[in-house]
Amino acid sequence: MLEDKIKNRTSGILLYGLTPPKLHADTSKIRAIASKQMERINGLEIDGMVLYDIQDESSRNDAPRPFPFMETLSPEVYSANYLKDLNLPKIIYKSVGKYSKEQLQDWINQNSKDIDFSVFVGTPSNKQKSSLSLNEAYAINLKANSSMTLGGVTIPERHYKKNDEHKRLFSKIDKGCHFFISQCVYNINNSKNFLSDYYYNSINNNRELLPIIFTLTPCGSIKTMEFMEWLGIDIPKWLKNDLKHSEDILAKSIDVCKSIAHELLDFCTGKNIPIGFNVESVSIRKAEIDASIELLKDIKAMMNKYETSAAPLR
Template sequence: MLRDKIWAKEAGILTYGMTPPKIEHSSEKIAEIAQKQVERLLDVELDALILYDVQDEADRTDETRPFPYLPTLDPTTYSEQYLKGLQVPKIIYRCVGRYSEEQFANWVTANANRDQYSVYVGASSSTQEVQLDLAEASRISKSLNSSLTFGGVVIPERHQKRNDEHLRVKQKIDNGCAFFVSQATYNVEASKNFLSDYCYYFKENGLEMVPVLFNLAPCGSEKTLAFMKWLGISIPKWLENELKYSHDVLDKSIQLSKSIFQEIFEFAMDKGIPVGCSVESISTRKVEIEASVQLLRDIKSMLDKKLKQPALS
Protein backbone atom coordinates (compact mmCIF):
# COMPACT_ATOMS: atom_id res chain seq x y z
CA MET A 1 0.00 0.00 0.00
CA LEU A 2 1.07 3.57 -0.68
CA ARG A 3 0.71 4.59 2.97
CA ASP A 4 2.99 1.74 4.08
CA LYS A 5 5.62 2.62 1.46
CA ILE A 6 5.61 6.29 2.45
CA TRP A 7 5.89 5.69 6.18
CA ALA A 8 8.50 2.95 5.66
CA LYS A 9 10.43 5.56 3.64
CA GLU A 10 10.86 3.22 0.69
CA ALA A 11 12.67 4.04 -2.54
CA GLY A 12 11.00 3.47 -5.88
CA ILE A 13 7.50 4.89 -5.35
CA LEU A 14 6.00 5.50 -8.80
CA THR A 15 3.13 7.87 -9.61
CA TYR A 16 1.52 9.46 -12.65
CA GLY A 17 0.24 13.03 -12.59
CA MET A 18 -2.58 14.61 -14.54
CA THR A 19 -4.55 17.84 -14.62
CA PRO A 20 -8.36 17.49 -14.43
CA PRO A 21 -10.30 18.57 -17.54
CA LYS A 22 -11.41 22.16 -18.05
CA ILE A 23 -14.44 23.07 -15.98
CA GLU A 24 -16.13 24.49 -19.08
CA HIS A 25 -16.53 20.97 -20.56
CA SER A 26 -19.85 19.17 -20.39
CA SER A 27 -20.16 16.20 -18.02
CA GLU A 28 -20.26 13.92 -21.07
CA LYS A 29 -17.00 15.35 -22.40
CA ILE A 30 -15.34 15.06 -19.00
CA ALA A 31 -16.45 11.41 -18.74
CA GLU A 32 -15.00 10.74 -22.21
CA ILE A 33 -11.66 12.31 -21.27
CA ALA A 34 -11.56 10.36 -18.01
CA GLN A 35 -12.27 7.06 -19.74
CA LYS A 36 -9.33 7.57 -22.10
CA GLN A 37 -7.04 8.46 -19.20
CA VAL A 38 -8.12 5.38 -17.24
CA GLU A 39 -7.63 3.07 -20.24
CA ARG A 40 -4.07 4.33 -20.79
CA LEU A 41 -3.06 3.51 -17.20
CA LEU A 42 -5.04 0.36 -16.40
CA ASP A 43 -2.20 -2.10 -16.98
CA VAL A 44 0.57 0.00 -15.41
CA GLU A 45 1.51 -0.93 -11.84
CA LEU A 46 1.23 2.48 -10.20
CA ASP A 47 1.55 3.32 -6.54
CA ALA A 48 -0.75 6.32 -6.98
CA LEU A 49 -2.31 8.81 -9.36
CA ILE A 50 -1.58 12.49 -8.75
CA LEU A 51 -4.31 15.03 -9.55
CA TYR A 52 -3.28 18.68 -9.76
CA ASP A 53 -5.06 21.69 -8.29
CA VAL A 54 -4.15 24.27 -10.94
CA GLN A 55 -3.66 27.95 -10.20
CA ASP A 56 -3.07 30.78 -12.67
CA GLU A 57 0.48 31.77 -11.52
CA ALA A 58 0.28 34.93 -13.67
CA ASP A 59 1.64 37.00 -10.77
CA ARG A 60 4.81 34.89 -10.70
CA THR A 61 6.20 36.40 -13.91
CA ASP A 62 5.68 39.31 -16.29
CA GLU A 63 6.10 37.07 -19.33
CA THR A 64 3.06 36.16 -21.42
CA ARG A 65 1.61 32.72 -20.69
CA PRO A 66 2.14 30.51 -23.81
CA PHE A 67 -1.18 28.75 -23.21
CA PRO A 68 -4.25 30.56 -21.80
CA TYR A 69 -5.24 29.75 -18.23
CA LEU A 70 -8.62 28.05 -18.01
CA PRO A 71 -10.07 26.84 -14.67
CA THR A 72 -10.16 23.07 -14.25
CA LEU A 73 -12.45 20.70 -12.41
CA ASP A 74 -11.72 20.29 -8.71
CA PRO A 75 -9.31 17.33 -8.39
CA THR A 76 -11.28 15.66 -5.59
CA THR A 77 -14.49 15.91 -7.60
CA TYR A 78 -12.75 14.53 -10.69
CA SER A 79 -11.29 11.65 -8.70
CA GLU A 80 -14.51 10.63 -6.97
CA GLN A 81 -16.93 11.11 -9.86
CA TYR A 82 -14.92 10.12 -12.93
CA LEU A 83 -11.87 8.02 -12.04
CA LYS A 84 -13.35 5.15 -10.05
CA GLY A 85 -12.26 2.76 -12.80
CA LEU A 86 -8.62 3.29 -11.82
CA GLN A 87 -8.20 1.40 -8.57
CA VAL A 88 -5.11 3.13 -7.20
CA PRO A 89 -4.73 5.70 -4.42
CA LYS A 90 -5.26 9.31 -5.55
CA ILE A 91 -2.92 12.05 -4.33
CA ILE A 92 -4.79 15.36 -4.46
CA TYR A 93 -2.75 18.53 -4.85
CA ARG A 94 -4.08 21.50 -2.89
CA CYS A 95 -3.04 25.11 -3.53
CA VAL A 96 -3.84 25.91 0.08
CA GLY A 97 -3.75 29.70 -0.25
CA ARG A 98 -6.98 29.82 -2.24
CA TYR A 99 -9.04 28.30 0.59
CA SER A 100 -10.31 29.76 3.84
CA GLU A 101 -9.56 27.87 7.05
CA GLU A 102 -13.17 26.66 7.18
CA GLN A 103 -13.16 25.50 3.54
CA PHE A 104 -9.89 23.66 4.02
CA ALA A 105 -11.01 22.03 7.28
CA ASN A 106 -14.21 20.83 5.59
CA TRP A 107 -12.19 19.22 2.82
CA VAL A 108 -9.74 17.61 5.28
CA THR A 109 -12.56 16.00 7.28
CA ALA A 110 -14.84 15.04 4.36
CA ASN A 111 -13.57 11.44 4.14
CA ALA A 112 -11.85 10.95 7.47
CA ASN A 113 -12.90 7.27 7.61
CA ARG A 114 -10.50 6.20 4.83
CA ASP A 115 -6.89 6.76 3.78
CA GLN A 116 -6.34 10.02 1.92
CA TYR A 117 -3.28 11.55 0.32
CA SER A 118 -2.43 15.10 -0.65
CA VAL A 119 0.40 17.44 -1.60
CA TYR A 120 0.18 20.99 -0.27
CA VAL A 121 1.34 23.81 -2.52
CA GLY A 122 2.04 27.33 -1.29
CA ALA A 123 1.85 30.69 -3.03
CA SER A 124 3.26 30.89 -6.56
CA SER A 125 5.03 34.15 -5.67
CA SER A 126 5.72 36.37 -2.67
CA THR A 127 3.15 38.88 -3.97
CA GLN A 128 0.26 36.40 -4.21
CA GLU A 129 -2.49 37.02 -1.67
CA VAL A 130 -3.36 33.89 0.32
CA GLN A 131 -6.04 32.99 2.84
CA LEU A 132 -4.10 30.09 4.34
CA ASP A 133 -0.39 29.32 4.51
CA LEU A 134 1.35 25.94 4.40
CA ALA A 135 2.10 25.77 8.11
CA GLU A 136 -1.53 26.41 9.03
CA ALA A 137 -2.78 23.89 6.45
CA SER A 138 -0.44 21.30 7.96
CA ARG A 139 -1.63 22.07 11.49
CA ILE A 140 -5.28 21.71 10.48
CA SER A 141 -4.58 18.40 8.74
CA LYS A 142 -2.73 16.87 11.68
CA SER A 143 -5.36 17.96 14.19
CA LEU A 144 -8.46 16.94 12.21
CA ASN A 145 -7.61 13.81 10.19
CA SER A 146 -5.02 11.19 11.12
CA SER A 147 -5.95 9.20 7.98
CA LEU A 148 -4.64 11.98 5.71
CA THR A 149 -1.02 11.52 4.63
CA PHE A 150 0.24 14.74 3.11
CA GLY A 151 3.41 15.82 1.38
CA GLY A 152 4.99 18.96 0.00
CA VAL A 153 6.70 20.36 -3.04
CA VAL A 154 10.49 20.44 -3.36
CA ILE A 155 12.30 22.67 -5.87
CA PRO A 156 15.94 21.58 -6.30
CA GLU A 157 16.58 24.50 -8.69
CA ARG A 158 15.78 26.92 -5.87
CA HIS A 159 18.62 25.29 -3.94
CA GLN A 160 21.05 26.58 -6.58
CA LYS A 161 20.28 30.17 -5.55
CA ARG A 162 19.57 29.90 -1.83
CA ASN A 163 21.27 26.67 -0.69
CA ASP A 164 18.47 26.09 1.80
CA GLU A 165 16.01 23.72 0.12
CA HIS A 166 17.03 20.91 2.48
CA LEU A 167 16.17 23.19 5.41
CA ARG A 168 12.78 23.98 3.86
CA VAL A 169 12.22 20.24 3.54
CA LYS A 170 13.12 19.71 7.22
CA GLN A 171 10.69 22.43 8.29
CA LYS A 172 7.91 20.89 6.22
CA ILE A 173 8.66 17.45 7.68
CA ASP A 174 8.49 18.98 11.17
CA ASN A 175 5.06 20.34 10.18
CA GLY A 176 3.89 16.89 9.10
CA CYS A 177 4.97 16.30 5.49
CA ALA A 178 5.69 12.62 4.88
CA PHE A 179 6.96 12.83 1.29
CA PHE A 180 7.84 15.33 -1.45
CA VAL A 181 7.29 15.74 -5.18
CA SER A 182 9.54 17.93 -7.32
CA GLN A 183 8.58 20.10 -10.24
CA ALA A 184 9.54 18.75 -13.68
CA THR A 185 13.21 17.71 -13.61
CA TYR A 186 15.68 18.55 -16.36
CA ASN A 187 18.56 19.86 -14.25
CA VAL A 188 20.65 16.96 -12.93
CA GLU A 189 23.21 19.14 -11.18
CA ALA A 190 20.59 21.05 -9.21
CA SER A 191 18.89 17.80 -8.21
CA LYS A 192 22.12 16.16 -7.04
CA ASN A 193 23.22 19.29 -5.17
CA PHE A 194 19.95 19.31 -3.24
CA LEU A 195 20.07 15.57 -2.56
CA SER A 196 23.64 15.79 -1.30
CA ASP A 197 22.83 18.53 1.22
CA TYR A 198 19.57 16.78 2.15
CA CYS A 199 21.44 13.55 2.81
CA TYR A 200 24.36 14.85 4.82
CA TYR A 201 22.38 17.39 6.85
CA PHE A 202 19.86 14.76 7.90
CA LYS A 203 22.53 12.15 8.70
CA GLU A 204 24.60 14.63 10.70
CA ASN A 205 21.53 15.57 12.73
CA GLY A 206 20.24 12.03 13.26
CA LEU A 207 17.14 12.58 11.12
CA GLU A 208 15.34 10.16 8.81
CA MET A 209 14.98 11.16 5.16
CA VAL A 210 11.51 10.85 3.64
CA PRO A 211 10.71 9.87 0.02
CA VAL A 212 11.34 12.44 -2.71
CA LEU A 213 9.62 11.82 -6.04
CA PHE A 214 11.34 13.44 -9.00
CA ASN A 215 8.89 14.57 -11.66
CA LEU A 216 9.51 13.81 -15.33
CA ALA A 217 7.56 15.56 -18.11
CA PRO A 218 8.25 14.91 -21.81
CA CYS A 219 8.57 17.86 -24.16
CA GLY A 220 7.23 17.36 -27.68
CA SER A 221 7.38 20.83 -29.23
CA GLU A 222 8.94 24.26 -28.92
CA LYS A 223 5.61 25.55 -27.59
CA THR A 224 5.65 22.97 -24.80
CA LEU A 225 9.26 23.94 -24.11
CA ALA A 226 8.24 27.61 -23.88
CA PHE A 227 5.45 26.71 -21.46
CA MET A 228 7.84 24.70 -19.29
CA LYS A 229 10.17 27.67 -19.07
CA TRP A 230 7.23 29.97 -18.27
CA LEU A 231 6.31 27.62 -15.41
CA GLY A 232 9.78 28.15 -13.99
CA ILE A 233 11.17 24.72 -14.89
CA SER A 234 14.96 24.89 -15.04
CA ILE A 235 16.25 23.64 -18.39
CA PRO A 236 20.03 23.92 -18.92
CA LYS A 237 21.05 25.63 -22.13
CA TRP A 238 22.79 22.57 -23.57
CA LEU A 239 19.69 20.47 -22.99
CA GLU A 240 17.41 23.11 -24.49
CA ASN A 241 19.60 23.08 -27.60
CA GLU A 242 19.45 19.27 -27.74
CA LEU A 243 15.67 19.49 -27.84
CA LYS A 244 15.35 22.45 -30.22
CA TYR A 245 17.76 21.05 -32.81
CA SER A 246 16.64 17.44 -32.61
CA HIS A 247 14.93 15.79 -35.59
CA ASP A 248 12.43 14.29 -33.13
CA VAL A 249 11.97 16.56 -30.10
CA LEU A 250 9.64 14.20 -28.25
CA ASP A 251 11.83 11.12 -28.61
CA LYS A 252 14.91 13.12 -27.60
CA SER A 253 13.05 14.40 -24.54
CA ILE A 254 12.06 10.86 -23.53
CA GLN A 255 15.63 9.59 -23.84
CA LEU A 256 17.02 12.54 -21.89
CA SER A 257 14.37 12.13 -19.17
CA LYS A 258 15.25 8.48 -18.67
CA SER A 259 18.95 9.28 -18.54
CA ILE A 260 18.37 12.13 -16.08
CA PHE A 261 16.28 10.02 -13.72
CA GLN A 262 18.66 7.07 -13.86
CA GLU A 263 21.57 9.32 -12.85
CA ILE A 264 19.56 10.89 -10.01
CA PHE A 265 18.26 7.53 -8.80
CA GLU A 266 21.67 5.86 -8.76
CA PHE A 267 23.16 8.86 -6.94
CA ALA A 268 20.37 8.64 -4.34
CA MET A 269 20.60 4.86 -3.94
CA ASP A 270 24.32 5.14 -3.23
CA LYS A 271 23.50 7.42 -0.29
CA GLY A 272 20.42 5.64 0.97
CA ILE A 273 18.04 8.42 -0.04
CA PRO A 274 14.49 7.13 -0.74
CA VAL A 275 13.91 8.54 -4.22
CA GLY A 276 10.95 7.74 -6.45
CA CYS A 277 9.46 9.09 -9.66
CA SER A 278 6.34 10.85 -10.87
CA VAL A 279 5.59 11.23 -14.59
CA GLU A 280 3.18 13.65 -16.25
CA SER A 281 2.38 15.31 -19.57
CA ILE A 282 2.36 19.08 -19.38
CA SER A 283 0.86 19.19 -22.85
CA THR A 284 -2.70 18.09 -23.71
CA ARG A 285 -1.60 16.81 -27.14
CA LYS A 286 -2.41 13.12 -27.53
CA VAL A 287 1.08 12.26 -28.81
CA GLU A 288 2.74 13.84 -25.76
CA ILE A 289 0.31 12.23 -23.32
CA GLU A 290 0.91 8.80 -24.84
CA ALA A 291 4.67 9.41 -24.78
CA SER A 292 4.44 10.23 -21.07
CA VAL A 293 2.67 6.91 -20.42
CA GLN A 294 5.38 5.06 -22.33
CA LEU A 295 7.98 6.93 -20.25
CA LEU A 296 6.10 5.79 -17.15
CA ARG A 297 6.37 2.17 -18.30
CA ASP A 298 10.08 2.58 -19.03
CA ILE A 299 10.72 4.08 -15.59
CA LYS A 300 8.73 1.26 -13.97
CA SER A 301 10.96 -1.27 -15.73
CA MET A 302 14.08 0.64 -14.68
CA LEU A 303 12.98 0.80 -11.04
CA ASP A 304 12.16 -2.89 -10.94
CA LYS A 305 15.65 -3.75 -12.19
CA LYS A 306 17.50 -1.27 -9.98
CA LEU A 307 15.65 -2.20 -6.79
CA LYS A 308 16.47 -5.88 -7.30
CA GLN A 309 20.17 -5.07 -7.42
CA PRO A 310 22.25 -4.83 -4.23
CA ALA A 311 22.94 -1.28 -3.08
CA LEU A 312 25.91 0.41 -4.69
CA SER A 313 29.03 0.33 -2.56
Protein backbone atom coordinates (compact mmCIF):
# COMPACT_ATOMS: atom_id res chain seq x y z
CA MET A 1 0.00 0.00 0.00
CA LEU A 2 1.07 3.56 -0.71
CA GLU A 3 0.78 4.58 2.94
CA ASP A 4 3.03 1.72 4.05
CA LYS A 5 5.65 2.44 1.38
CA ILE A 6 5.79 6.10 2.42
CA LYS A 7 5.81 5.31 6.13
CA ASN A 8 8.52 2.65 5.78
CA ARG A 9 10.59 4.76 3.36
CA THR A 10 10.72 2.04 0.73
CA SER A 11 11.45 2.25 -2.97
CA GLY A 12 9.09 1.10 -5.69
CA ILE A 13 6.28 3.68 -5.49
CA LEU A 14 4.59 4.03 -8.89
CA LEU A 15 2.00 6.73 -9.59
CA TYR A 16 0.06 8.05 -12.56
CA GLY A 17 -0.63 11.78 -12.83
CA LEU A 18 -3.79 13.41 -14.18
CA THR A 19 -5.00 16.95 -14.75
CA PRO A 20 -8.73 17.44 -14.01
CA PRO A 21 -10.98 18.56 -16.89
CA LYS A 22 -11.71 22.19 -17.64
CA LEU A 23 -13.75 23.97 -14.98
CA HIS A 24 -16.59 25.10 -17.22
CA ALA A 25 -16.97 21.89 -19.24
CA ASP A 26 -20.42 20.32 -19.38
CA THR A 27 -21.07 17.78 -16.64
CA SER A 28 -21.74 15.11 -19.27
CA LYS A 29 -18.37 15.81 -20.88
CA ILE A 30 -16.59 15.65 -17.52
CA ARG A 31 -18.24 12.30 -16.80
CA ALA A 32 -17.15 11.00 -20.22
CA ILE A 33 -13.55 12.11 -19.60
CA ALA A 34 -13.56 10.52 -16.14
CA SER A 35 -14.97 7.28 -17.56
CA LYS A 36 -12.18 7.08 -20.15
CA GLN A 37 -9.52 7.84 -17.55
CA MET A 38 -10.83 5.20 -15.15
CA GLU A 39 -11.00 2.64 -17.95
CA ARG A 40 -7.40 3.48 -18.88
CA ILE A 41 -6.13 3.27 -15.30
CA ASN A 42 -8.12 0.30 -13.99
CA GLY A 43 -5.97 -2.79 -13.91
CA LEU A 44 -2.66 -0.92 -13.91
CA GLU A 45 -0.24 -2.07 -11.23
CA ILE A 46 0.20 1.30 -9.55
CA ASP A 47 0.22 2.51 -5.96
CA GLY A 48 -1.90 5.58 -6.55
CA MET A 49 -2.61 8.55 -8.73
CA VAL A 50 -1.76 12.24 -8.63
CA LEU A 51 -4.42 14.88 -9.29
CA TYR A 52 -2.93 18.29 -10.09
CA ASP A 53 -4.19 21.72 -9.06
CA ILE A 54 -3.34 23.77 -12.14
CA GLN A 55 -2.16 27.36 -11.76
CA ASP A 56 -1.58 30.10 -14.30
CA GLU A 57 2.23 30.21 -14.38
CA SER A 58 2.55 33.22 -16.69
CA SER A 59 4.06 35.27 -13.82
CA ARG A 60 7.07 32.95 -13.85
CA ASN A 61 7.71 33.12 -17.59
CA ASP A 62 7.64 36.22 -19.82
CA ALA A 63 7.48 34.12 -22.99
CA PRO A 64 4.05 33.47 -24.54
CA ARG A 65 2.37 30.32 -23.23
CA PRO A 66 2.37 27.71 -26.05
CA PHE A 67 -1.13 26.59 -25.03
CA PRO A 68 -3.76 28.93 -23.54
CA PHE A 69 -4.36 28.62 -19.79
CA MET A 70 -7.81 27.34 -18.86
CA GLU A 71 -8.90 26.85 -15.27
CA THR A 72 -9.63 23.27 -14.26
CA LEU A 73 -11.85 21.58 -11.70
CA SER A 74 -10.33 21.43 -8.25
CA PRO A 75 -8.69 18.01 -7.82
CA GLU A 76 -10.61 17.15 -4.65
CA VAL A 77 -13.94 17.84 -6.37
CA TYR A 78 -12.95 15.81 -9.42
CA SER A 79 -11.81 12.96 -7.18
CA ALA A 80 -14.91 12.92 -4.98
CA ASN A 81 -17.55 13.49 -7.66
CA TYR A 82 -16.18 11.74 -10.74
CA LEU A 83 -13.43 9.29 -9.77
CA LYS A 84 -14.96 7.78 -6.65
CA ASP A 85 -15.32 4.38 -8.36
CA LEU A 86 -11.57 4.25 -8.95
CA ASN A 87 -10.28 2.26 -6.00
CA LEU A 88 -6.84 3.82 -5.76
CA PRO A 89 -5.17 6.20 -3.30
CA LYS A 90 -5.25 9.73 -4.68
CA ILE A 91 -2.66 12.41 -4.00
CA ILE A 92 -4.41 15.77 -4.15
CA TYR A 93 -2.29 18.78 -5.10
CA LYS A 94 -3.38 22.04 -3.51
CA SER A 95 -2.20 25.49 -4.60
CA VAL A 96 -2.18 27.28 -1.26
CA GLY A 97 -1.32 30.82 -2.36
CA LYS A 98 -4.91 31.64 -3.32
CA TYR A 99 -6.20 30.99 0.22
CA SER A 100 -6.21 33.05 3.38
CA LYS A 101 -5.11 31.36 6.60
CA GLU A 102 -8.73 30.91 7.62
CA GLN A 103 -9.74 29.50 4.23
CA LEU A 104 -6.95 26.91 4.22
CA GLN A 105 -7.80 25.96 7.79
CA ASP A 106 -11.42 25.42 6.72
CA TRP A 107 -10.30 23.41 3.66
CA ILE A 108 -8.18 21.10 5.84
CA ASN A 109 -10.99 20.65 8.36
CA GLN A 110 -13.52 19.87 5.62
CA ASN A 111 -11.34 17.53 3.58
CA SER A 112 -8.89 15.76 5.88
CA LYS A 113 -11.29 12.87 6.49
CA ASP A 114 -11.71 12.24 2.75
CA ILE A 115 -8.22 13.08 1.47
CA ASP A 116 -5.49 10.67 2.55
CA PHE A 117 -2.59 12.35 0.72
CA SER A 118 -1.96 15.93 -0.32
CA VAL A 119 0.88 17.98 -1.78
CA PHE A 120 0.90 21.70 -1.01
CA VAL A 121 2.21 23.92 -3.81
CA GLY A 122 3.24 27.56 -3.53
CA THR A 123 2.87 30.30 -6.14
CA PRO A 124 4.83 29.88 -9.40
CA SER A 125 7.02 32.93 -8.70
CA ASN A 126 7.54 35.73 -6.21
CA LYS A 127 6.08 38.11 -8.82
CA GLN A 128 2.64 36.63 -8.26
CA LYS A 129 0.56 38.02 -5.42
CA SER A 130 -0.04 35.43 -2.74
CA SER A 131 -2.33 35.46 0.27
CA LEU A 132 -0.46 32.62 1.96
CA SER A 133 3.10 31.35 1.83
CA LEU A 134 3.99 27.69 1.59
CA ASN A 135 5.62 27.79 5.03
CA GLU A 136 2.46 29.31 6.54
CA ALA A 137 0.42 26.53 4.91
CA TYR A 138 2.67 23.87 6.43
CA ALA A 139 2.31 25.50 9.85
CA ILE A 140 -1.49 25.57 9.54
CA ASN A 141 -1.54 21.89 8.61
CA LEU A 142 0.65 20.96 11.58
CA LYS A 143 -1.46 23.00 13.99
CA ALA A 144 -4.63 21.36 12.64
CA ASN A 145 -3.16 17.95 13.46
CA SER A 146 -4.47 16.83 10.07
CA SER A 147 -4.71 13.13 9.27
CA MET A 148 -3.59 13.77 5.68
CA THR A 149 -0.15 12.46 4.76
CA LEU A 150 1.55 15.54 3.36
CA GLY A 151 4.04 15.56 0.51
CA GLY A 152 6.15 18.26 -1.09
CA VAL A 153 7.42 19.28 -4.50
CA THR A 154 11.08 19.03 -5.47
CA ILE A 155 12.63 20.72 -8.52
CA PRO A 156 16.07 19.47 -9.63
CA GLU A 157 16.41 22.48 -11.98
CA ARG A 158 16.21 24.73 -8.95
CA HIS A 159 19.12 22.83 -7.41
CA TYR A 160 21.21 23.58 -10.51
CA LYS A 161 20.54 27.30 -10.05
CA LYS A 162 20.60 27.63 -6.25
CA ASN A 163 22.37 24.47 -5.04
CA ASP A 164 20.07 24.19 -2.04
CA GLU A 165 17.24 21.85 -3.05
CA HIS A 166 18.36 19.21 -0.54
CA LYS A 167 18.20 21.80 2.25
CA ARG A 168 14.70 22.78 1.14
CA LEU A 169 13.63 19.13 1.41
CA PHE A 170 14.93 18.68 4.94
CA SER A 171 13.24 21.93 5.92
CA LYS A 172 9.97 20.65 4.43
CA ILE A 173 10.41 17.36 6.30
CA ASP A 174 10.65 19.33 9.54
CA LYS A 175 7.39 21.04 8.58
CA GLY A 176 5.47 17.81 8.04
CA CYS A 177 6.30 16.42 4.58
CA HIS A 178 6.69 12.64 4.27
CA PHE A 179 7.46 12.24 0.55
CA PHE A 180 8.37 14.35 -2.49
CA ILE A 181 7.28 14.43 -6.11
CA SER A 182 9.59 16.04 -8.65
CA GLN A 183 8.93 18.22 -11.61
CA CYS A 184 9.30 16.28 -14.87
CA VAL A 185 12.87 15.07 -15.40
CA TYR A 186 14.70 15.35 -18.71
CA ASN A 187 18.11 16.43 -17.40
CA ILE A 188 19.59 13.47 -15.52
CA ASN A 189 22.60 15.42 -14.23
CA ASN A 190 20.40 17.94 -12.40
CA SER A 191 18.62 15.08 -10.66
CA LYS A 192 21.76 13.17 -9.73
CA ASN A 193 23.48 16.29 -8.41
CA PHE A 194 20.47 16.99 -6.20
CA LEU A 195 20.27 13.36 -5.04
CA SER A 196 23.97 13.29 -4.23
CA ASP A 197 23.67 16.34 -1.96
CA TYR A 198 20.47 14.94 -0.43
CA TYR A 199 22.26 11.65 0.34
CA TYR A 200 25.49 13.03 1.77
CA ASN A 201 23.72 15.75 3.73
CA SER A 202 21.59 13.05 5.37
CA ILE A 203 24.73 11.18 6.44
CA ASN A 204 26.50 14.29 7.72
CA ASN A 205 23.46 15.38 9.74
CA ASN A 206 22.11 11.96 10.73
CA ARG A 207 18.84 12.52 8.86
CA GLU A 208 16.46 9.95 7.37
CA LEU A 209 15.96 9.87 3.62
CA LEU A 210 12.31 10.08 2.58
CA PRO A 211 10.96 8.84 -0.78
CA ILE A 212 11.65 10.90 -3.91
CA ILE A 213 9.16 10.21 -6.69
CA PHE A 214 10.47 11.38 -10.07
CA THR A 215 8.02 12.49 -12.75
CA LEU A 216 8.44 11.20 -16.31
CA THR A 217 6.54 12.66 -19.26
CA PRO A 218 6.47 11.58 -22.92
CA CYS A 219 7.03 14.28 -25.53
CA GLY A 220 5.22 13.66 -28.81
CA SER A 221 5.67 16.90 -30.72
CA ILE A 222 7.74 20.07 -30.99
CA LYS A 223 4.77 21.95 -29.53
CA THR A 224 4.71 19.68 -26.48
CA MET A 225 8.45 20.17 -26.03
CA GLU A 226 8.04 23.96 -26.20
CA PHE A 227 5.30 23.75 -23.56
CA MET A 228 7.45 21.57 -21.30
CA GLU A 229 10.29 24.08 -21.53
CA TRP A 230 7.86 26.92 -20.84
CA LEU A 231 6.86 25.08 -17.65
CA GLY A 232 10.50 25.15 -16.55
CA ILE A 233 11.55 21.62 -17.51
CA ASP A 234 15.23 21.63 -18.48
CA ILE A 235 15.86 19.73 -21.72
CA PRO A 236 19.57 19.76 -22.62
CA LYS A 237 20.46 21.24 -26.01
CA TRP A 238 21.80 17.94 -27.38
CA LEU A 239 18.59 16.18 -26.41
CA LYS A 240 16.41 18.91 -27.93
CA ASN A 241 18.32 18.50 -31.17
CA ASP A 242 17.92 14.71 -31.08
CA LEU A 243 14.18 14.99 -30.42
CA LYS A 244 13.62 17.63 -33.10
CA HIS A 245 15.44 15.61 -35.74
CA SER A 246 14.07 12.24 -34.74
CA GLU A 247 11.90 10.37 -37.24
CA ASP A 248 9.55 9.54 -34.34
CA ILE A 249 9.84 12.12 -31.56
CA LEU A 250 7.39 10.26 -29.30
CA ALA A 251 9.26 6.95 -29.51
CA LYS A 252 12.56 8.76 -28.97
CA SER A 253 11.24 10.53 -25.87
CA ILE A 254 9.98 7.23 -24.44
CA ASP A 255 13.46 5.75 -24.87
CA VAL A 256 14.93 8.79 -23.12
CA CYS A 257 12.47 8.50 -20.21
CA LYS A 258 13.29 4.81 -19.76
CA SER A 259 17.01 5.56 -19.86
CA ILE A 260 16.57 8.26 -17.21
CA ALA A 261 14.54 5.89 -15.02
CA HIS A 262 17.19 3.18 -15.34
CA GLU A 263 20.01 5.55 -14.43
CA LEU A 264 18.11 6.97 -11.45
CA LEU A 265 17.31 3.47 -10.20
CA ASP A 266 20.96 2.49 -10.46
CA PHE A 267 22.09 5.62 -8.63
CA CYS A 268 19.49 5.42 -5.85
CA THR A 269 19.67 1.67 -5.32
CA GLY A 270 23.42 1.90 -4.71
CA LYS A 271 22.86 4.49 -1.98
CA ASN A 272 19.61 3.13 -0.49
CA ILE A 273 17.75 6.29 -1.47
CA PRO A 274 14.02 5.42 -1.59
CA ILE A 275 12.87 6.19 -5.12
CA GLY A 276 9.68 5.96 -7.14
CA PHE A 277 8.16 7.32 -10.34
CA ASN A 278 5.14 9.34 -11.36
CA VAL A 279 4.19 9.05 -15.04
CA GLU A 280 2.01 11.70 -16.69
CA SER A 281 1.14 13.24 -20.05
CA VAL A 282 1.19 17.03 -20.32
CA SER A 283 -0.60 16.70 -23.66
CA ILE A 284 -4.23 15.76 -24.28
CA ARG A 285 -3.33 14.05 -27.56
CA LYS A 286 -4.36 10.40 -27.51
CA ALA A 287 -1.01 9.20 -28.86
CA GLU A 288 0.88 10.85 -26.00
CA ILE A 289 -1.59 9.67 -23.36
CA ASP A 290 -1.36 6.09 -24.69
CA ALA A 291 2.42 6.40 -24.70
CA SER A 292 2.39 7.47 -21.05
CA ILE A 293 0.49 4.30 -20.14
CA GLU A 294 2.99 2.12 -22.01
CA LEU A 295 5.85 4.01 -20.35
CA LEU A 296 4.30 3.35 -16.95
CA LYS A 297 4.12 -0.39 -17.69
CA ASP A 298 7.75 -0.39 -18.81
CA ILE A 299 8.82 1.45 -15.65
CA LYS A 300 6.91 -1.08 -13.54
CA ALA A 301 8.74 -3.95 -15.22
CA MET A 302 12.04 -2.14 -14.76
CA MET A 303 11.45 -1.56 -11.05
CA ASN A 304 10.53 -5.20 -10.57
CA LYS A 305 14.09 -6.07 -11.61
CA TYR A 306 15.48 -3.98 -8.79
CA GLU A 307 14.97 -4.45 -5.10
CA THR A 308 11.52 -3.05 -4.34
CA SER A 309 12.51 -2.06 -0.85
CA ALA A 310 15.51 0.09 0.02
CA ALA A 311 16.75 -0.53 3.57
CA PRO A 312 16.91 2.55 5.85
CA LEU A 313 20.35 4.04 6.26
CA ARG A 314 20.11 3.76 10.03
